[in-house]
Amino acid sequence: MNLFSAIFLVLLIPSSLAQLSQTETRILFQVQKLLEYPQVLQGWNNWTNFCFLPPSPSLKIVCSNGRVTELTVIGNRTSPSSHSSEPFQALSGTFSTDSFFTVLTKLSSLKVLSLVSLGLWGTIPEKINRFSSLEILNISSNFISGEIPDSISSMRNLKSVVFADNLLSGNIPDLTSLSSLEEVNFDGNKLGPEFPSIGNNIVKIILRKNSIRSQIPLDLSNFEKLQILDVSLNNLIGRIPNSIFSLPSLHYLNLSSNKFSGNLSMNSPCSSSSSLNYVDISHNFLVGKLPSCMVKSKAKMLYSWNCFSKKSLKDEQHSLSYCKRDAALAVKPPNRKVEKGSSMKLGLVLVIVGGVVGIACVLALIIVFILWKSKPERLNHNMGGSVAHKFSEKSNMNARHVPQTMRLGTHGQPPYNIFTEEEIEDATNNFDQSNLIGEGSQGQIYKGWLRNGSVVLINCIKIKQKGLPHSIMQQLDVLQNLRHRHMVSVLGHCLITHQDPPQVTCTVFIVHEYISNVSLRDQLTDGKKKDMLKWPQRMAISIGIARGVQFLHTGVAPGVFGNNLKIENILLDDSLNAKVSGYRIPLPSKSTVNEESDAEKEDIYQLGVILLEVITGRQITSSSEVEQLKDELERSSSEPPSSILRSTIDPSLRGSYAYESMNTAVQITINCLSKISSKRPSIEDVLWNLQYSMQVQESWTSSGNLSTKF
Ligand SMILES: *[C@@H]1O[C@H](CO)[C@@H](O)[C@H](O)[C@H]1NC(C)=O
Ligand SMILES: *[C@@H]1O[C@H](CO)[C@@H](O)[C@H](O)[C@H]1NC(C)=O
Ligand SMILES: *[C@@H]1O[C@H](CO)[C@@H](O)[C@H](O)[C@H]1NC(C)=O
Numbered sequence: 034m035n036l037f038s039a040i041f042l043v044l045l046i047p048s049s050l051a052q053l054s055q056t057e058t059r060i061l062f063q064v065q066k067l068l069e070y071p072q073v074l075q076g077w078n079n080w081t082n083f084c085f086l087p088p089s090p091s092l093k094i095v096c097s098n099g100r101v102t103e104l105t106v107i108g109n110r111t112s113p114s115s116h117s118s119e120p121f122q123a124l125s126g127t128f129s130t131d132s133f134f135t136v137l138t139k140l141s142s143l144k145v146l147s148l149v150s151l152g153l154w155g156t157i158p159e160k161i162n163r164f165s166s167l168e169i170l171n172i173s174s175n176f177i178s179g180e181i182p183d184s185i186s187s188m189r190n191l192k193s194v195v196f197a198d199n200l201l202s203g204n205i206p207d208l209t210s211l212s213s214l215e216e217v218n219f220d221g222n223k224l225g226p227e228f229p230s231i232g233n234n235i236v237k238i239i240l241r242k243n244s245i246r247s248q249i250p251l252d253l254s255n256f257e258k259l260q261i262l263d264v265s266l267n268n269l270i271g272r273i274p275n276s277i278f279s280l281p282s283l284h285y286l287n288l289s290s291n292k293f294s295g296n297l298s299m300n301s302p303c304s305s306s307s308s309l310n311y312v313d314i315s316h317n318f319l320v321g322k323l324p325s326c327m328v329k330s331k332a333k334m335l336y337s338w339n340c341f342s343k344k345s346l347k348d349e350q351h352s353l354s355y356c357k358r359d360a361a362l363a364v365k366p367p368n369r370k371v372e373k374g375s376s377m378k379l380g381l382v383l384v385i386v387g388g389v390v391g392i393a394c395v396l397a398l399i400i401v402f403i404l405w406k407s408k409p410e411r412l413n414h415n416m417g418g419s420v421a422h423k424f425s426e427k428s429n430m431n432a433r434h435v436p437q438t439m440r441l442g443t444h445g446q447p448p449y450n451i452f453t454e455e456e457i458e459d460a461t462n463n464f465d466q467s468n469l470i471g472e473g474s475q476g477q478i479y480k481g482w483l484r485n486g487s488v489v490l491i492n493c494i495k496i497k498q499k500g501l502p503h504s505i506m507q508q509l510d511v512l513q514n515l516r517h518r519h520m521v522s523v524l525g526h527c528l529i530t531h532q533d534p535p536q537v538t539c540t541v542f543i544v545h546e547y548i549s550n551v552s553l554r555d556q557l558t559d560g561k562k563k564d565m566l567k568w569p570q571r572m573a574i575s576i577g578i579a580r581g582v583q584f585l586h587t588g589v590a591p592g593v594f595g596n597n598l599k600i601e602n603i604l605l606d607d608s609l610n611a612k613v614s615g616y617r618i619p620l621p622s623k624s625t626v627n628e629e630s631d632a633e634k635e636d637i638y639q640l641g642v643i644l645l646e647v648i649t650g651r652q653i654t655s656s657s658e659v660e661q662l663k664d665e666l667e668r669s670s671s672e673p674p675s676s677i678l679r680s681t682i683d684p685s686l687r688g689s690y691a692y693e694s695m696n697t698a699v700q701i702t703i704n705c706l707s708k709i710s711s712k713r714p715s716i717e718d719v720l721w722n723l724q725y726s727m728q729v730q731e732s733w734t735s736s737g738n739l740s741t742k743f
């Protein structure tokens with residue numbers, strides 16, 4: 034009888050208490066689809082009883098009266114801070130936060146929503162406030178960018194807002210109207226520059242690692258329930274308010290790695306009523322005597338790398354002058370307008386150094402300046418492409434100061450931008466080592482995230498020059514032309530000049546687009562991916578590379594030669610479109626450049642090596658291998674068709690090429706690899722031959738010769 038009732042109960046509970054409504058079931062399936070079937074949701078099917086899923090750390094659904102009240106999904110996609118070598122793992126380009134949240138907000142009883150490490154990208158839509166009963170919103174470790182919408186301040190039931198480890202920027206909306214709010218965690222974004230306004234019931238504030246550049250507001254002293262305050266790793270300035278140490282509930286206070294200055298009041302940090310267990314004020318510009326109770330205190334007190342007077346301190350401190358100088362630098366208005374400064378400053382240097390030339394330039398500058406002033410309305414030159422739209426407000430504002438020709442993108446390329454030093458620092462997280470991805474022949478290369486969430490590569494080039502800086506200005510003009518369909522384009526630059534008379538040193542940060550897909554080398558050596566590269570695809574890629582090189586040689590004046598072309602630097606985008614990267618940036622950096630004609634023929638040779646690898650499918654690592662493969666090709670192509678040639682070319686191309694097409698490509702490759710540089714063809718020659726080869730191939734394919742589908 035006991036057994037019978039037990040069975041009866043088991044049958045009864047699911048159906049009466051927790052059968053999810055049809056509508057909400059459908060919404061969950063939609064969520065599964067919109068999240069592109071992540072691993073953790075893969076088990077869902079028509080027989081899944083959502084309200085009775087087995088407990089799991091990465092998936093939790095709680096139902097009440099046939100409705101979902103909690104949805105927690107934790108995926109395994111990397112996030113902006115994970116810095117893994119894996120490519121950017123956001124959801125695909127078709128994902129839209131707008132439609133995703135529109136679907137989710139139909140779960141009208143939702144109280145807890147956690148969507149972590151799922152690769153969500155885009156901005157938080159204004160309609161987020163349709164979640165009228167939501168109490169906990171956790172979207173940490175995604176690629177959410179843009180500003181937090183103001184509408185969040187109408188979500189009265191919110192207790193916890195966790196947006197950690199995303200790409201959010203701009204000021205945090207006023208949260209004082211959220212009277213239930215207990216926790217905000219915005220760790221690891223780019224929010225700022227203002228310190229946010231938050232209601233007095235708050236218990237935990239985490240703003241670690243953002244771009245806040247203001248002072249700590251005085252009314253912080255009203256936070257009677259505040260237990261945890263972490264604002265480390267920002268650029269907060271001014272004095273540390275004394276009242277902060279006497280907040281009645283505070284037990285963890287982390288102000289480290291900011292730009293706080295001035296002295297601490299002697300007794301405040303250690304009042305007897307204080308509940309503080311952890312205080313970290315290290316890495317600031319604090320001076321004076323360290324309150325003695327802080328040295329003695331049992332609580333964990335960290336205060337190293339300030340400029341406290343050294344007597345009896347164990348921890349290391351900077352010299353007083355360090356804090357005085359840097360604190361002075363730190364107290365600047367949060368919204369710096371460096372932009373105009375950089376070119377204007379350079380203009381000024383020019384006057385001093387350049388005499389007559391200088392005067393002419395000043396006149397020009399004045400005229401340009403007047404033109405800026407007389408154009409108050411915002412010009413909007415977003416060129417169709419989506420990347421253009423992703424550029425932040427700020428960059429557009431800066432673009433206003435750039436002559437119009439610079440702003441207009443060429444060939445559907447995103448508009449050219451002049452970035453501020455601040456934007457570059459933010460993008461690379463202050464040149465964090467973990468973002469350093471390489472040391473090119475022209476300086477370090479960092480991976481960076483712009484405020485709008487787009488990924489870029491930033492190349493830092495240091496220029497030292499004794500003479501006039503005007504040549505640098507001219508050369509910077511060339512940069513904006515380095516934009517082509519078959520090149521990893523330059524999206525903009527940032528110029529910083531340091532005057533160190535008689536020398537002028539400049540650092541130029543060159544911002545390149547980031548192509549997340551693989552290199553041609555990866556594609557050719559990866560067993561599976563290689564199958565996608567039949568002969569026509571390889572020809573199209575080779576033509577793309579040649580077009581990119583042709584553009585470098587002849588599309589800009591003066592031409593850019595000596596480009597160190599390598600197959601690893603040929604990147605393929607999603608549609609297997611070839612893009613040349615790592616080419617020479619035409620600035621007078623430390624590295625020396627060969628004679629121009631040599632450099633031109635050197636490029637042709639290197640292009641030959643790439644073509645050789647494309648044809649043979651073999652990974653070439655030494656010049657002796659080049660010679661050997663070239664000899665093999667040379668011998669075989671002088672023989673009648675097939676057998677020998679076939680043994681040298683990539684076996685996975687079998688059946689996909691016309692003999693004449695292949696032979697043309699082989700011939701031009703051999704010519705490119707000629708030992709005598711004057712015998713190597715021009716880039717136009719190479720391009721012509723490759724295009725001819727492609728035509729032959731196309732007519733062969735269209736006459737039905739092809740056995741392989743692609
Ligand atoms: C679920 O059922 C619908 C219609 O009843 C059907 O179209 C769909 O293929 C089913 N899905 C699975 C995963 O079984
Ligand atoms: C997530 O985990 C699954 C299974 O453990 C794995 O197959 C998949 O590659 C992982 N995805 C990422 C982005 O790491
Ligand atoms: C949000 O998600 C993160 C990652 O899973 C977790 O560590 C944190 O506790 C969550 N916070 C809340 C309030 O749910």
Ligand SMILES: *[C@@H]1O[C@H](CO)[C@@H](O)[C@H](O)[C@H]1NC(C)=O
Nearest residue numbers: 241265266287289311312313
């Ligand atoms: C304070 O924050 C910094 C940076 O986020 C961290 O390294 C440090 O461990 C924190 N201090 C304490 C006492 O937790």
Ligand SMILES: *[C@@H]1O[C@H](CO)[C@@H](O)[C@H](O)[C@H]1NC(C)=O
Nearest residue numbers: 295296297298299320321322
């Ligand atoms: C802190 O600085 C203020 C003014 O800068 C000064 O009046 C005060 O005596 C200093 N206090 C300590 C403890 O050094």
